[in-house]
Amino acid sequence: MEKRIYNFSAGPAILPEEVLLEAQKDLFALPGVGMSILEISHRFKNVRCYSCRSKGRIKKTLDIPDDYQILFLQGGASLQFSMVPLNLMPPKNKADYISTGSWSKKAIKEAKRVGTVNVAATTEEGEGEKKFFKRIPKQSELKLDPDAAYVTISTSNNTIFSELNGTKNLKVEMFRSFVMLRLIFFTKKSILKNTVWFMPVHRRIWVLLVSLW
Numbered sequence: 001m002e003k004r005i006y007n008f009s010a011g012p013a014i015l016p017e018e019v020l021l022e023a024q025k026d027l028f029a030l031p032g033v034g035m036s037i038l039e040i041s042h043r044f045k046n047v048r049c050y051s052c053r054s055k056g057r058i059k060k061t062l063d064i065p066d067d068y069q070i071l072f073l074q075g076g077a078s079l080q081f082s083m084v085p086l087n088l089m090p091p092k093n094k095a096d097y098i099s100t101g102s103w104s105k106k107a108i109k110e111a112k113r114v115g116t117v118n119v120a121a122t123t124e125e126g127e128g129e130k131k132f133f134k135r136i137p138k139q140s141e142l143k144l145d146p147d148a149a150y151v152t153i154s155t156s157n158n159t160i161f162s163e164l165n166g167t168k169n170l171k172v173e174m175f176r177s178f179v180m181l182r183l184i185f186f187t188k189k190s191i192l193k194n195t196v197w198f199m200p201v202h203r204r205i206w207v208l209l210v211s212l213w
Contacts, residue, residue: 081107084172085114089149096120096144096151101133103154118145 006014030037033046040047055070064070075083084107089095093115097108099122111117121137136153144151152172 078106078110081110082113084150084152085111088172089115092147092149094118094145094148096142096148098122098137098142098151098153099124099133100136100154107152107154118143118148120144120151 004017008014027036027038029035030040030046033040037047037050042048051072054072058064058070059068073080073083085095089111095111095115096118097104097111098120099105099108108117108119120143121141123133123135123137123141124131125134126132142151150172
């Protein structure tokens with residue numbers, strides 16, 4: 001066997017060897033099925049069971065209440081930057097974005113392809129190629145558009161985490177590197193009401209949590 005390298009990157013990173021070996025074995029033939037998961041339909045009963053079990057484990061790990069729906073979505077961050085405005089910005093095609101770092105700037109660029117983007121706040125400093133971010137905007141710095149369909153903030157990979165509250169707009173929060181490493185306090189209804197959460201579980205698979213308000 002080739003010598004394994006320990007990868008501690010912010011994206012896909014090292015997994016326990018026993019997990020990888022079990023996945024390797026089950027990839028060839030799922031227990032009780034006799035076929036690889038790559039060879040059967042997503043409508044297959046066993047595949048639907050794996051999906052339900054995965055949702056149950058995410059719900060248990062993050063202590064997600066029953067008034068949230070969990071959806072699995074394909075695509076990386078850039079696709080979600082497009083998916084959010086395409087699905088949530090109509091009919092007025094207006095949205096607020098809080099600029100907190102390079103990922104926020106990419107999200108803003110994609111949203112502008114769909115409609116009007118109001119940068120509600122930014123803490124970018126410096127000039128030219130030396131621009132940088134070192135904090136999340138304060139609540140008092142936000143200049144929200146009352147006609148905006150939603151307000152979004154990209155967190156965690158932009159160094160500083162902050163829950164967004166104090167707004168009646170639909171809230172969209174995008175989590176990254178620390179997902180599953182800390183609880184999101186879903187019991188804080190004042191913060192989480194009307195909130196959509198995007199969280200990566202793999203480089204090409206995202207979990208969408210939708211509050212059933």
